[in-house]
Amino acid sequence: MPKKVEIAIPPAQVINFINTNRMVTNFVGMARIDTVSDESKAETNQVPSTESQRDFAYMLNEQLKNIRSVKNVVVDKFAVVTATLPSNVQMSAKQIPTVGLFAHMDIADDVPTDHITPRIHEKYKGGDLKLDHGTVIPKEELIELIGDDIITTDGRTLLGADDKAGIAEIIEVLHFYDEHPEIPRPKIRIGFTPDEEIGRGLDFFNVKKFGASAAYTIDGSVPGELEAETFNAHMVKIIFKGTNVHPGFAKGKMVNSLRALADFITKLPRNEAPETTEGRQGYIHPDSIEDRSVEESSLTLIVRDFNYKGSLSRIKKLEKLVEEVRKLNPGCTIEMKVKEQYKNMKEYIAKKPEVINYAKQGIKDTGLQLIEKAIRGGTDGSSLSVMGLPTPNLAAGGHLFHSKKEFLAVGDMKKCAATIINTMSAWVRELGKRT
Numbered sequence: 146m147p148k149k150v151e152i153a154i155p156p157a158q159v160i161n162f163i164n165t166n167r168m169v170t171n172f173v174g175m176a177r178i179d180t181v182s183d184e185s186k187a188e189t190n191q192v193p194s195t196e197s198q199r200d201f202a203y204m205l206n207e208q209l210k211n212i213r214s215v216k217n218v219v220v221d222k223f224a225v226v227t228a229t230l231p232s233n234v235q236m237s238a239k240q241i242p243t244v245g246l247f248a249h250m251d252i253a254d255d256v257p258t259d260h261i262t263p264r265i266h267e268k269y270k271g272g273d274l275k276l277d278h279g280t281v282i283p284k285e286e287l288i289e290l291i292g293d294d295i296i297t298t299d300g301r302t303l304l305g306a307d308d309k310a311g312i313a314e315i316i317e318v319l320h321f322y323d324e325h326p327e328i329p330r331p332k333i334r335i336g337f338t339p340d341e342e343i344g345r346g347l348d349f350f351n352v353k354k355f356g357a358s359a360a361y362t363i364d365g366s367v368p369g370e371l372e373a374e375t376f377n378a379h380m381v382k383i384i385f386k387g388t389n390v391h392p393g394f395a396k397g398k399m400v401n402s403l404r405a406l407a408d409f410i411t412k413l414p415r416n417e418a419p420e421t422t423e424g425r426q427g428y429i430h431p432d433s434i435e436d437r438s439v440e441e442s443s444l445t446l447i448v449r450d451f452n453y454k455g456s457l458s459r460i461k462k463l464e465k466l467v468e469e470v471r472k473l474n475p476g477c478t479i480e481m482k483v484k485e486q487y488k489n490m491k492e493y494i495a496k497k498p499e500v501i502n503y504a505k506q507g508i509k510d511t512g513l514q515l516i517e518k519a520i521r522g523g524t525d526g527s528s529l530s531v532m533g534l535p536t537p538n539l540a541a542g543g544h545l546f547h548s549k550k551e552f553l554a555v556g557d558m559k560k561c562a563a564t565i566i567n568t569m570s571a572w573v574r575e576l577g578k579r580t
């Protein structure tokens with residue numbers, strides 16, 4: 146039998162070896178499954194928050210087990226799916242880096258998620274993309290994508306490209322490695338996680354057991370994006386306690402907690418709100434009012450700042466406002482509770498600069514323009530980075546997340562998958578230089 150000739154694929158060509166059909170078919174199949182997470186369970190210990198995510202985890206378990214070179218496929222009791230793709234580099238195990246790839250299985254609950262019906266608009270020609278149910282994706286959102294195949298829903302539901310595009314791309318990368326053993330790779334650990342949208346999926350995650358020294362979440366938007374910074378996040382609850390008396394006999398006796406709460410909101414700085422800030426500016430956001438009676442009312446705010454000290458000084462500002470409102474409302478008891486939600490991952494990632502450098506190399510080798518961004522929110526990567534696993538975010542290709550207009554371009558999926566492969570190549574290319 147003639148010896149098989151192994152041809153190494155140049156990084157710029159990797160994209161042409163992605164099996165588009167297989168990746169898109171897999172994505173569409175997964176998108177049809179409703180894996181919405183349940184915000185109402187966010188305060189409980191129930192992970193996953195919905196059983197549909199557990200079923201989905203077992204479906205992924207089957208897919209991963211069918212890829213020959215993938216080992217160690219496990220679904221744990223929290224429905225976290227992990228697996229290993231061993232390295233093919235001939236070197237002692239100690240010298241080979243272990244790199245994680247994460248994507249989340251749950252989808253957001255902002256719009257309906259039942260009976261998702263993905264549609265593929267082949268070779269998009271330009272103009273507004275009109276879906277059913279009055280949903281229109283404006284042409285401005287699609288400007289770069291003329292000629293590409295665009296995946297949308299029928300206009301009634303979410304698509305869930307956030308983050309099933311990430312899952313489909315990671316699985317396609319595993320298939321690629323299975324079919325191209327000539328391409329050197331580090332040891333790759335896979336993590337498909339539940340409940341990202343409600344910020345709970347990694348509460349019970351064991352970073353040590355996962356065993357990677359760095360990782361990437363595949364959960365961003367435009368190919369070429371690299372996000373290594375998130376907000377610092379605090380939640381503040383303020384409880385106003387008054388005294389209720391029949392309004393007819395209330396003079397000098399009633400203390401209305403609602404009035405104090407309203408005073409407080411009026412005093413919040415308008416130029417420090419989500420609706421008046423962007424880019425790297427932080428904010429204080431009154432998010433909801435829970436109890437609302439004369440006797441007792443309560444307000445929940447979120448505080449966001451890229452700088453931790455900035456967050457603390459905004460919290461100080463809130464304390465000062467509480468003081469002012471106390472003076473305005475004698476007899477009203479005001480209590481303020483602060484809870485840290487997540488931290489900016491920047492300083493944790495900075496401890497392992499190669500995780501950023503190799504991703505930049507991977508993006509460049511794929512032929513993409515690097516877009517460095519700070520996320521005005523949190524990611525699973527924030528939690529992982531703080532837990533000791535530096536995890537910046539790479540693009541998955543989806544647009545207009547959390548809406549009925551959510552869409553995904555097939556060409557972008559290919560670019561994102563190729564970026565993952567070229568980033569992995571960068572990790573092992575350096576090994577040769579070191580030894």
Ligand SMILES: [Zn+2]
Nearest residue numbers: 249307308364
């Ligand atoms: Zn996401």
